[in-house]
Structure formats: structure tokens, C-alpha cells
Amino acid sequence: MSNKVFNILIAGIGGQGGLTLSRILAEAxxxxxxxxxxxxxxxxxxxxxxxxSFVRIGDNTYSPIFGSGEADVLLGLELTETVRNMRYLRHYGLIIAADEYRPPSMASITGRAPSRSILLAELARYNAVVVPARKIAVETGNPRALNMVLLGVLNAATNILPHHVVEDTIRSIIRGEAGEKSIRAYYEGHKWFKNHR
Structure with a gap:
């Protein structure tokens, strides 16, 4: 990566591990x-x-927050939140979205939540990779590791971080067996992207 600042926006719902993903990405x-x-x-x-979460990586990072049209990558942990935050994406930026669909409960009751098919159609208009992240996470033995699957896809697409550094960082933040399963989910996400691009 050159001395340009690389902006990543992580969008999701509380409890999905977006803040953990942000921390691992930043520390690595x-x-x-x-x-x-x-x-x-x-x-x-x-x-x-x-x-x-806003993550800015580079040599000249000053403010932690960036504005609309400035994200190089939008990492979406849930479809509704991904589409809601697309305004942050720069022209020709990359969207990496989990195919997870969990509309806000009030929106689904009132019928105001966009359907899964509408959200996927909207993503199809962009440079978007839609990942079966929950399915991959379940196959690794840790259904909660959807965030680590997306980290693997991100690193496969951008190659910004060495694998051993990502591994060490995951182990330092997620301890024990959950950490090892998270590392497995990271590598499965990486492999999925390489096999599907």
C-alpha cells in the first residue's frame, strides 16, 4: 500500500462483532x-x-471519521445496514457484504423493511461481493465468526495485512478455542474469495 490513506467502513448490528472486527483490523x-x-x-x-466503525489505515491519518464518498471498502455484516451505509463508498469502491438479513424489528412489523431481494438487487448495481458468511462460519464450528469470515474476504481482496499478523492479533483478542475457530473462519473467508473471484 502506498502512503495514501485506506478507508474501511464496517456496518452492522450490535452483537454481530463489528467492533471486534474493527479492533482486530486496526491492531493488525x-x-x-x-x-x-x-x-x-x-x-x-x-x-x-x-x-x-471507521478504520483509517495509512501514513497520514488525522481524523478517525471520514465522510460520504470516502470509503475504499464497505464491509457489511448485514444487508440492510450495508445498503443504508453505501453513501460512504467512493466511486468504484468495493463492497464486501455478508448475505445476513436481519431487518429492524419495528420495520418488519410495519412492513417498511426492504426485502432481501430488493437489497441484493441494489448491491448488484455496485462493485459488490456478497458472501455466505454465516454458512461459512457455521462450517468452521463458530456461527458467531461471521465477522472473521469477512476479514478473510477483505484481506484476500486487498492483501493489506500478512496472515501471521492477523492470526496473532485474533489470538490476542479472542482467547482459547473461540480464537482458533475465528482464525479458521478467517482462512475460510480468504479461501472462499479466491475460489469465487
Whole structure:
């Protein structure tokens, strides 16, 4: 990566591991030698509310937050949140989205939530990779590792972090067996992207 700043937006719902993903990504980038700034915005409820994390990697990072049209990559942990945050994506930016669909409960009751097919059709208009992340995570033995599957896809698409640094960082943040399963999910996400691009 050159000395340009690389902006990543992580969008999801509380409880999906977006903040953990942001932390692992930032710490791995620092260990690789980059300057990193991070920031978050949390929805009304931490669990099931909207959670957006900003990760800026590069030599000249000053503010942790960036504006509309500045994200190089949008990592979406849930389809509704991915589409809702596409305004942050720069022209020709990359969207990596889990195919997870969990519309806000009130929106589904009132019928105001866009359907899964509408969201997928919207993503199809962009440079988007839709990942069966939950399925891959379940196959690794840790259904909660959807976030690590997306980290693997991100690194396969961008090649910004060495694998051994990502592994060490996951182990330092997620301990024990859950950490090992998270590493497996990371590699499965990486492999999935290589096999599907």
C-alpha cells in the first residue's frame, strides 16, 4: 500500500462483532507498521442497534471519521445496514457484504423493511461481493465468526495485512478455542474469495 490513506467502513448490528472486527483490523495494521485511526457510531441500542466503525489505515491519518464518498471498502455484516451505509463508498469502491438479513424489528412489523431481494438487487448495481458468511462460519464450528469470515474476504481482496499478523492479533483478542475457530473462519473467508473471484 502506498502512503495514501485506506478507508474501511464496517456496518452492522450490535452483537454481530463489528467492533471486534474493527479492533482486530486496526491492531493488525499497527503491528504491520501502519498509522491507524478508528471511530464508531452506535445506534440506540448496543444490541441490535446500528453499529458503524471507521478504520483509517495509512501514513497520514488525522481524523478517525471520514465522510460520504470516502470509503475504499464497505464491509457489511448485514444487508440492510450495508445498503443504508453505501453513501460512504467512493466511486468504484468495493463492497464486501455478508448475505445476513436481519431487518429492524419495528420495520418488519410495519412492513417498511426492504426485502432481501430488493437489497441484493441494489448491491448488484455496485462493485459488490456478497458472501455466505454465516454458512461459512457455521462450517468452521463458530456461527458467531461471521465477522472473521469477512476479514478473510477483505484481506484476500486487498492483501493489506500478512496472515501471521492477523492470526496473532485474533489470538490476542479472542482467547482459547473461540480464537482458533475465528482464525479458521478467517482462512475460510480468504479461501472462499479466491475460489469465487
Amino acid at each position: 495494521a499497527v503491528k504491520t507498521g501502519f498509522s491507524v485511526k478508528t471511530g464508531e457510531t452506535l445506534g440506540m441500542a448496543q444490541r441490535y442497534g446500528s453499529v458503524v
